[in-house]
Amino acid sequence: MKTFFNLIQEVQKPGLCHHCGGCVTFCTAINYGALELDETGRPRYADIEKCIECGICHSICPEVNELDEELKRQFAWSAPIGRVIETTVARAKDPEVLAHATDGGVVTALLLHLLDMGRIDGAIVSRRVGRFRRWPWLALTREEIIDAAGFHFDTMHGMTHFSKVYSSLYTTFSPSIIELGEVAKKRLNRVAFVGTPCQINTLRRMEVMGIVPSGTIKYHFGLFCTGNFHFGPEQRQKLEQVGGFQWDDVAKVNVKENLMIHLKNKEIINISLEKLDFIKRYACHYCDDYAAEYADISFGGIGSPEGWTTVITRSPLGRAVLADSKSSDIEIFDYKQNPSFAGDALAKVIEWSEKKKRYAEVKHAELAKKSIRVLG
Ligand SMILES: Cc1cc2nc3c(=O)[nH]c(=O)nc-3n(C[C@H](O)[C@H](O)[C@H](O)COP(=O)(O)OP(=O)(O)OC[C@H]3O[C@@H](n4cnc5c(N)ncnc54)[C@H](O)[C@@H]3O)c2cc1C
Ligand code: SF4
Ligand code: SF4
Ligand code: SF4
Known part of the structure; x- marks a missing residue:
């Protein structure tokens, strides 16, 4: 039987651990204190x-391919980007949600819809803590869900979990799976989860294995992801130079085809993702899921x-x-303005997904070569 010891050898030592927190959260002996996160968020x-x-812990780690075939079968995965039922371009109707949102606020609008309809007790989201960091949060009210929307630099909450040094690091990653501990403590059994493709992947592995409390997550909302950016004061300064801006002037950041720095004066600075390798988290170079292929909705x-x-939308639940929410909370892009909007959007997602898969394949091949050289 492979254990956390093997995860250290196979995943952590080659640098493939992306700190999803799944192994710690679902460790059978977590209540006895077998595993924990260190001050940088790494399991030990x-x-x-x-x-x-x-x-x-070994079976559910997304960097271990033990459950891959079962996962594909259970979630009707098909090439090139997993199951696709429908692609839509949409935005929230509520102006308050739009004002807070990263893009069209659809994630937030759907969470609010589910809460209003009594279908969920809360949602695991991520809100800003400190100047440059986000942290998972179990939001239980409309206000809390709206507060967590977007990627703004105007609101912040206390930093409680990690050291001062770590909280000064900027990272776009939020280890949201660990918030499932709060769900269990509060005895909730119907929550929605918002997270990156790797986190959705971990949760689905738990579902395949029938591990408690994976059944409490009723809706899996996945965010597209080219990578997670992680940087301290030195890299922040370099980014200011690359983009020609100052952090004090930043209102919001977003990632699409470029890193988009929205300034308070409404100017948007685009920085090519290719120029950001110096801040991309090492493990993300090996990740091949761009479009959250196992989510209910991406x-x-x-x-x-x-x-x-x-x-x-990827599952019947997601489509439902x-x-x-279409009549009450969501506005669909007017197809008369662009009849091929949905097809074009899907084509873009496929293009970026394929690019990410090809790149990950090359990186894995390089890693395999290095290991052979070390062993030889
Ligand atoms: C690390 C990261 C990388 C991304 N990369 C891309 C990309 O390459 N291309 C692309 O098209 N889109 C990318 N996105 C998705 C994009 O930024 C928006 O989240 C998405 O378009 C939804 O927008 P919205 O306005 O509908 O969501 P909103 O209504 O603004 O809601 C966003 C939700 O996501 C939650 N959230 C924010 N940050 C995190 C986080 N780090 N971890 C977990 N939950 C979080 C918020 O709490 C909120 O509930 C990325 C998102 C993240 C977090
Ligand atoms: S899940 Fe926990 S108890 Fe089980 S092998 Fe991993 S560390 Fe050990
Ligand atoms: S990728 Fe996730 S499950 Fe795997 S070792 Fe890292 S934190 Fe644990
Ligand atoms: S690229 Fe995104 S989905 Fe992949 S490991 Fe990094 S944060 Fe997770």
Whole structure:
């Protein structure tokens, strides 16, 4: 039976761990203190003696391909980007949601819709803490869901979990899976989860294995992702130079085909993603899921006009939520303005997904060569 010891060898040492937190959150012996996150968010043994060698942490890790075939079968995955039922370009109707949103506010509008209809008790989202960081949050009210929308630099909440040094690092990643601990503590059993493709992948692996409390997540909302950016003061300065801006002038950041820095004076600075390798998290170079291929609904800005969200429904549940919210909370892009809007958006998502898969394949091949050289 492979255990966390093998995850250290196979995933952490080659640098493939992307800190999703799945192994720690679902460790069978978590209540006895077998695993913990270190001050940088990386899982480690808290007490190796407490590990009962059940192997669950190893099986659910998205960097281990043990459950890949089962995952594909259960979620009707098909090439090139997983199951696609429908692609839509949409935005929230509520002006307050639009004002807070990253793109068209569809994620927030759907969460509010589900809460209003009594279909969820809350949602695991991510809000800003400190100047340059986001942190997972179990939002239980309309106000809390709206507060977590977007990627703005105007509101912030206390930083409680990590050291001062770490909170000064900027990262677009938020280890949202660990918030499932709060869901269990509050005895909630119907929540929505918003996260990156790797996090959705971990959750689906738990679902395949029937691990409690994966059943409490009723809706999996995935965000498109080219990578997670991670940088401290030095890299922040370099980014200011590359983009010709100052962080104090930034109102919001967003990622589409470029990193988009929205300034307070409404100017938008676009920085090519290719120029950002120096801040891309190492593990993200090996990731091949751009479009959250196992989500109920996937969302991104790519392929849509500014202020709109590209929405891909992937499961009957996802399609039902979107259909249900169309008359009340969501506005669909007028097809008369662009009859091929949905097809064009999907083509863009496929293009970026394929690019990411090709790149990950090359990086994995390089890594495999390096390991052979080390062994030889
Ligand atoms: C790390 C990262 C990389 C991304 N890369 C791309 C990309 O390359 N191309 C692209 O088209 N789109 C990308 N997106 C998605 C895009 O930024 C928007 O989140 C998406 O278009 C939804 O917009 P919206 O206005 O409908 O969402 P909103 O209504 O603004 O809601 C966004 C929701 O996401 C949650 N959230 C924000 N940040 C995180 C996080 N780090 N982890 C988990 N949840 C979070 C918020 O709490 C909120 O609930 C990325 C998102 C993230 C977090
Ligand atoms: S108890 Fe199981 S899940 Fe926890 S560290 Fe050990 S092998 Fe992994
Ligand atoms: S489950 Fe997530 S946090 Fe744990 S080793 Fe794998 S990638 Fe890292
Ligand atoms: S690229 Fe995105 S989905 Fe992939 S590991 Fe990095 S944060 Fe996760």
